[in-house]
Amino acid sequence: MKSSVIVFPGSNCDRDIATALEKLQFKNQMVWHKESKLPKSDLIVIPGGFSYGDYLRSGAIAGKSLIIDEVIKAANSGCLILGICNGFQILTETGLLKGTLLRNKNLKFINKDVHIQVINNRTKFTKKYKKDQILNINIAHNEGNYFTDSNHLEKMKDEDLIAFKYCDEIGNKNKNSNPNGSLEDIAGIFNSNKNILGMMPHPERMVDDMISNKDGVNLFLSLLN
Amino acid sequence: MKFSVTVTLKKDVLDPQGKVVKNTLVNMGMNNLKSIRQGKHFEVEVEGNDQSIAEEKVDEMCKKLLVNLIIEDYKINKI
DSSP: OEEEEEEOTTBOSHHHHHHHHHHTTOEEEEEETTOSSOOOOSEEEEOOBOGGGGOSSTTTTGGGSHHHHHHHHHHHTTOEEEEETHHHHHHHHHTSSOSEEEOOTTSSOEEEEEEEEESOOSSTTTTTSOTTOEEEEEEEESOOEEEOOHHHHHHHHHTTOEEEEEEOTTSOOSTTTOSSOOGGGEEEEEOTTSOEEEESSOGGGSSOTTTSOSTTHHHHHHHHO | OEEEEEEEEOTTSOOHHHHHHHHHHHHTTOTTOOOOOOEEEEEEEOOSSOHHHHHHHHHHHIIIIIOOTTTEEEEEEEO
């Protein structure tokens, strides 16, 4: 399985995701944003960070960069795309994923381990998880408050496009278990074809028991199969 | 030719920053304050003399980059 990690000025989770991918036997390449050609890839990852210093809006400038046209082309021809944190924000700015990420409701940057529930496990990204499985996973963001219009929300429910929702350790969803105020506790979503996943939590930080846990491993193992 | 672009969050989108600014002003004694919405301001200078063409160009800039149409409204004014 060949993967490419796109690197923007201000990306800071690019090495983490590369380490996670290589640990799980992906053949990974880093791709600088000024490249106009993508190496042949089965998976493209847009990593977390603060691309372009979050100027204008998080992900807005990266969403118009040279390499993004190639990412859009690859996405439209079925390549798997994973956007984590700032990567999710960039994917919404390109229009590959609908909706947007607003500033956290409490106006604070939140860096902590939270719980999320696997809502749809019948996708290429999530098939190694059990349905409704609860994961303990790190979030680190200032704009993670997912918002979309009511038509799109209904469509996501009808087509099972919600990947993960914030919850507490036993799966309850309420104000206290939702860290950033996101609509319907949404932590990650798919596009209609389910070849694109955008998520605010960081699965690449959860691949080693020594520093955290292994709750992110099955996301990458799902992709390998 | 110069234009100002004002970008604000749409009415039904929560504006937590505006809310905090409003609460602070009320706490400072500004009792008649009804509401505050925080936004962004751009000053855009474009070449050429035809105002309608220039305005169209600025409108395109807004739609393509400056504004997130899902959550934001904008106004263009000549300055």
